[in-house]
Each structure stands twice: as C-alpha cells, then as structure tokens.
Amino acid sequence: MKKTIVLLCLACGLALSSCIPPSYSFGTLHKHLMDIRNGMNETEIISLLGKPDYRRFKGNREEWEYRNSAGSTRPSVYCITFVDGKVNSFDSYLDDSPWKKGLRNDSTIQAGYFRTPEGNFMWGVPANGMVRLNNGRLMPARGNQLLQEP
Template structure:
C-alpha cells in the first residue's frame, strides 16, 4: 500500500512539474535548438505558432513572445525566413510593448520626393522595432533597395547613436556607411554621443564628412 501511495505521489509531482513547465513557456535549450536552414514546420514544432507574423517581398518574419525559464521577464524571439527556410534568429528581453510603426513613402506617385517629417526626438527606437528594421534592410540583396527601405522604415522615429552605428555596420566601406548616416542623422536622439558614430569610420576624411552631415562645428 505504501508503495502504491508513493508511486501516486511521484506521479502527481511529475504532472505538477510538467504543468509548471508549460506555464513558464520554454527553457533556453529549446530556444537554442532553432538552427539556420530549418523549415517553418520544424520551427513550429519547437516554438509553436508565432504570436506575430510579417513579410516583405522574399523575407518572412515570425515573432514569438515566450516566458523563458531562467530569464527574468518575457523574451521576444524573431525568426526570419527566405523560401521557407531560417536565415536568421534574434532574441531579446521584451521589457516594453512595441511602439506603432510609422512608414513614409520615399517617392510619391507623381515622382516628387516628399520632405521627411521631423523626428520625434526622445529615447531611441525600442530594440524589437530596431532589430526588425535592421533584419529587413540587411536581407535586401541590393544597396539601393536597402537604403530605400531604411528611409521608408525609419519614418519619424528617433534612434540612438549606438543603433545608428549598428545600421551602418551592415556595410564595409565608409562611403556606404555615410549614405546610411545621411538618412538617419535627422532622427538621432542622443546627440551627445556623436563620437560613437565618428569612431565607427575608418578614415579621417570620412570622419570630416560625418561631422558635416551631423552638423558638428569644427
């Protein structure tokens, strides 16, 4: 009889622990099992159905919000696909809900280039929105398409110097980085950190051009 009671108690404990695991969501090992090249079906079997889904031309993104064991707070996981296969994954703490995404066209129907609205200067773009835009820009195969998407995607949202440097890092050469800076300069919120942008360039001549773009007086 004691053996039966002990067995039942252990079974109840196992069920309870399983239920707790379901409440917690997933553990880090499960999250780390997502690999480049996996199919959407394989990702679904690991992470379940996405909480959000978006796509832009050939790139599709699935966004999951999970309570990962051993992490303090919720974790956002973004998985990007091309042709139904994983090309990248990013995960980060989801401390705040995403802000609305404002998209402005780079060229109007009649061919005139509209003036961009002034950036809503404040804190930098939240990490989830920035990472989503970064992934989309980087996934474009041609630079002109990347820059068009960047200009449309940034809209009137503020961003930090650190985020600007990360976006510039998509490119290897200073001239390309400066083109990114021309687009993002009006939106930078922490102007006291301009040195981070200057230091991200390789040549003195490029640094001077960056100072001119940022309006830094000699």
C-alpha cells in the first residue's frame, strides 16, 4: 500500500512537471538564446522561445522582452529588437532594478516615462541626475528628458 502511494505521488509529480512550458524550464531558455542570430524573423524566434512576456513597438522597430527567474533571486531579462520584422539586436541583463529593491515606495523617487532625444519613451527611475532605465542602463537626464539615446 505504501509503495503504491509513493509511486502515485511520483507519477503525479512527473505529470505536473511536464506542464512547465519548455521556454521557461531551467536552462532551456538560455540554451535557445544562444541560437538567436541577426536576420531571424519573428516566427523563428517564437519557435525558439515562445511568445514574449512583453512587447513594445514604434514604426518599423519592435522589442520583445522575455523574463526568466528560474533558480535565481534576480531574474534575467532578454530583449530582442526587430527592425522590419528581422532580428536587429539582442540584449540581456540581470533585473536588479531599483524599484525591485524596495525603492519603489520611496516618495522621493518618481518612476515614470522619460523621452529620449529621438522622441521615444522609456520607463525609468531617477536618481541624482541619472535615470535607471527598465533595460538596466543608467543614463543622464534632466527632468523627464534623457540627455542621450540609450
């Protein structure tokens, strides 16, 4: 009887573990990231990584963002930029953003959108004349205007 219960629990655990999407299982996302190449189209990226967690676009430029926190206290963020439907750039960073470290509720910090010199908008948190952008980069700013393109 005890052996049957143990086997049943193991079978249930195995069945449930297969419910994790392959793109987010530990190590799989990283392995597929190494297969990304310039010029790949959106369909090829979806077949490698699945649908993105976040998506931004303006004109012929589109950014897809994937997040992976499996096995880590600081999630990894992967950004793929498409121009005219083809991969143009790829960036990754650890998401140790200030607003994740408890600064979000500090009344002296006003997180919000900042305009880039090219007229795009990016989310960020200001600190001492600089802005920590959602892509992890620290950029100089005055008011809600970034002083250089990220």
